[in-house]
Amino acid sequence: MFNGCVKAAGRPWADRPPVCQNHQVIITVTLNTALDVTYRVPSLVPHTTHRVLDVAERPGGKGVNVARVLAALGHRTTVTGFAGGATGQELRRALAAVPHADLLTDALVPIDGATRRTVAVVAEDTGDTTMFNEPGPAVRPAEWSAFLDRYRALLAADGVRAVALCGSLPPGLPVGTYAGLVRQARAAGVYVLLDTGGEPLRRGLAARPDLIKPNSAELTGLTGFAEPAKAAHDARRRGARAVAASLGPEGMLAVGEEGTWQALPPEPLPGNPTGAGDSAVAALLAGHAERLPWPDRLARAVALSAATVLAPAAGEYDRGAYAKLLPKVRVAAAG
Numbered sequence: 001m002f003n004g005c006v007k008a009a010g011r012p013w014a015d016r017p018p019v020c021q022n023h024q025v026i027i028t029v030t031l032n033t034a035l036d037v038t039y040r041v042p043s044l045v046p047h048t049t050h051r052v053l054d055v056a057e058r059p060g061g062k063g064v065n066v067a068r069v070l071a072a073l074g075h076r077t078t079v080t081g082f083a084g085g086a087t088g089q090e091l092r093r094a095l096a097a098v099p100h101a102d103l104l105t106d107a108l109v110p111i112d113g114a115t116r117r118t119v120a121v122v123a124e125d126t127g128d129t130t131m132f133n134e135p136g137p138a139v140r141p142a143e144w145s146a147f148l149d150r151y152r153a154l155l156a157a158d159g160v161r162a163v164a165l166c167g168s169l170p171p172g173l174p175v176g177t178y179a180g181l182v183r184q185a186r187a188a189g190v191y192v193l194l195d196t197g198g199e200p201l202r203r204g205l206a207a208r209p210d211l212i213k214p215n216s217a218e219l220t221g222l223t224g225f226a227e228p229a230k231a232a233h234d235a236r237r238r239g240a241r242a243v244a245a246s247l248g249p250e251g252m253l254a255v256g257e258e259g260t261w262q263a264l265p266p267e268p269l270p271g272n273p274t275g276a277g278d279s280a281v282a283a284l285l286a287g288h289a290e291r292l293p294w295p296d297r298l299a300r301a302v303a304l305s306a307a308t309v310l311a312p313a314a315g316e317y318d319r320g321a322y323a324k325l326l327p328k329v330r331v332a333a334a335g
Contacts, residue, residue: 113137
């Protein structure tokens with residue numbers, strides 16, 4: 001029982017005494033966490049040896065990235081999912097050391113398998129990024145049961161405003177996993193955002209999440225429609241209460257009961273797109289927690305996503321760029 005309390009940040013869940021908070025909490029679920037490694041090279045040339053100019057390591061996986069941005073925006077966030085092996089230990093150490101770590105609670109569940117790494121290679125001459133994503137560790141039945149116990153307890157805690165279910169599924173979990181987690185959140189009366197793709201998204205949609213955040217390719221793959229507005233309306237018909245679709249250079253489209261809007265960035269921005277979609281998710285969750293109207297949520301999401309592209313490492317965002325870009329984002333009602 002939590003009795004209206006959340007755990008203080010800085011140490012793993014089981015090692016921390018509870019601290020009562022009146023603040024709202026957003027939960028992020030990352031079942032396939034990662035240690036994100038970014039290499040910067042002068043240029044990327046196949047079949048040659050490369051001298052790395054700079055190496056950056058960050059705690060990652062989509063939901064972890066979302067949590068870090070939420071904390072930077074001033075929102076108290078609980079991170080759960082799985083972490084294992086030496087890489088998992090390094091991820092947890094890095095998570096405790098990020099800026100605004102006092103707003104982050106580590107509720108990751110330990111597993112025997114080793115947490116994966118993702119490697120982003122950024123070429124200085126072109127600005128292009130090449131990604132290498134490891135598959136992640138297999139999750140055993142007992143580990144999944146331990147996660148479900150923690151997930152239910154977190155949903156039942158006082159002050160929980162929303163939960164975000166983010167990213168790919170690790171080996172050992174069925175494609176219907178997110179559908180079950182959506183249903184549990186809805187049963188607990190907690191707003192739920194789903195950000196995944198492929199069959200896990202298709203199955204999860206039937207559980208009626210409050211919001212899905214696909215990119216244009218994921219939305220087309222889900223519905224079969226290439227035109228974003230038509231695809232978003234079809235996704236709502238299939239079960240999503242609202243859809244916020246990332247459209248790359250065309251910004252973001254939102255379709256829900258309140259209406260349809262599109263937000264456009266002021267200009268194309270070169271840089272590393274890794275984590276840009278996660279920053280958009282963080283902005284949408286923050287906007288929900290602050291009860292902002294949809295146009296304001298979209299403007300924040302597009303500006304924050306663009307500011308992430310300009311940042312030097314995955315999962316970060318350029319604060320100065322965000323402040324400059326936000327008032328320049330155009331949001332208009334769409335048909």
